[in-house]
Amino acid sequence: MSVAVEKRGSASNSGEDAKIVLKDLRQSFFIRNPGQKSVEEFVALENFSLSIRQGEFVSIVGPSGCGKSTLLDIVSGLTKSKEGEIYIDGKRATGPALDRGFIMQGYALFPWRTTKRNVEYGLEVKRVPKKQREAIVKKYIDLVGLNGFENRYPNELSGGMRQRVAIARSLAYDPAVLLMDEPFAAVDVQTREVLQDELLRIWEKTQKTILFITHSIEEAVLLSDRVVVMTKHPGRIKKILDINLPRPRTAGDMRASADYSSITRFIWEILNDVEQPGKHHSHGSIADEISPSALL
Numbered sequence: 392m393s394v395a396v397e398k399r400g401s402a403s404n405s406g407e408d409a410k411i412v413l414k415d416l417r418q419s420f421f422i423r424n425p426g427q428k429s430v431e432e433f434v435a436l437e438n439f440s441l442s443i444r445q446g447e448f449v450s451i452v453g454p455s456g457c458g459k460s461t462l463l464d465i466v467s468g469l470t471k472s473k474e475g476e477i478y479i480d481g482k483r484a485t486g487p488a489l490d491r492g493f494i495m496q497g498y499a500l501f502p503w504r505t506t507k508r509n510v511e512y513g514l515e516v517k518r519v520p521k522k523q524r525e526a527i528v529k530k531y532i533d534l535v536g537l538n539g540f541e542n543r544y545p546n547e548l549s550g551g552m553r554q555r556v557a558i559a560r561s562l563a564y565d566p567a568v569l570l571m572d573e574p575f576a577a578v579d580v581q582t583r584e585v586l587q588d589e590l591l592r593i594w595e596k597t598q599k600t601i602l603f604i605t606h607s608i609e610e611a612v613l614l615s616d617r618v619v620v621m622t623k624h625p626g627r628i629k630k631i632l633d634i635n636l637p638r639p640r641t642a643g644d645m646r647a648s649a650d651y652s653s654i655t656r657f658i659w660e661i662l663n664d665v666e667q668p669g670k671h672h673s674h675g676s677i678a679d680e681i682s683p684s685a686l687l
């Protein structure tokens with residue numbers, strides 16, 4: 392029996408208990424040809440359908456320009472897709488809302504607010520009473536290990552610390568899902584590993600549903616339950632893989648794992664169109680290749 396058939400029968404992927412459902416998303420841009428009056432439609436994203444269950448960690452990898460950020464901007468509500476629908480907890484999402492926390496590469500912190508006041512921001516928007524706000528802010532500053540830095544401004548923090556503030560700020564107002572667009576791309580390799588381990592710890596503790604964009608196959612495999620591989624142009628789903636590596640995981644443990652190396656190599660081959668005759672069978676329980684059509 393193929394893995395795809397097993398997945399088709401699974402309620403977790405049927406959309407019934409899904410936290411996030413993306414249905415047939417399509418995005419295009421009109422590009423003006425230089426020196427001409429005509430415009431041309433450029434399709435950045437097409438036929439993008441995906442269902443993500445509560446507490447699942449899903450990463451998206453793909454070549455540069457394949458539409459990863461376009462996708463996350465649409466899911467966040469910052470931009471509207473030309474076609475398709477988004478559901479969070481079964482409710483249609485048509486614009487930005489506090490049910491989705493968005494964490495990007497450039498931190499997007501308020502430079503005039505201290506760590507504490509950045510983390511407090513979403514709670515103010517939600518009109519949470521001051522006393523409660525203080526307790527929640529403390530909890531999330533503890534969780535990301537920023538005790539002692541509560542009163543620093545973003546320009547007084549390192550890149551890794553700023554990213555921790557961004558994570559704490561998004562977690563504090565308790566969104567249903569976290570959307571992360573290359574959150575660790577701007578930090579050095581060591582800090583990146585520390586942040587990856589911290590994110591895994593926080594995810595295990597908070598049971599958040601996470602949709603994560605990355606250029607790094609290694610990062611996607613380390614963090615995820617499933618990895619979605621996209622095609623270049625137009626951006627479509629090429630393959631979806633279940634990552635069945637045991638948890639809890641750490642960056643250090645994974646580096647030493649032969650299964651981890653094998654699955655990262657496998658995804659690299661998918662991305663680079665390397666012939667894989669019968670290859671997914673050899674990965675059996677580690678990374679089950681499933682058909683995108685089995686998801687909705």
Ligand SMILES: Nc1ncnc2c1ncn2[C@@H]1O[C@H](COP(=O)(O)OP(=O)(O)OP(=O)(O)O)[C@@H](O)[C@H]1O
Pocket residue numbers: 420421422433435453454455456457458459460461462606
């Ligand atoms: N506002 C826009 N106008 C025209 N084209 C756009 C616009 N935004 C994105 N694109 C195009 O859509 C495609 C997808 O862009 P997107 O930024 O989503 O890719 P990406 O996969 O996130 O890339 P990278 O990995 O390099 O960050 C690219 O070819 C880009 O040039």
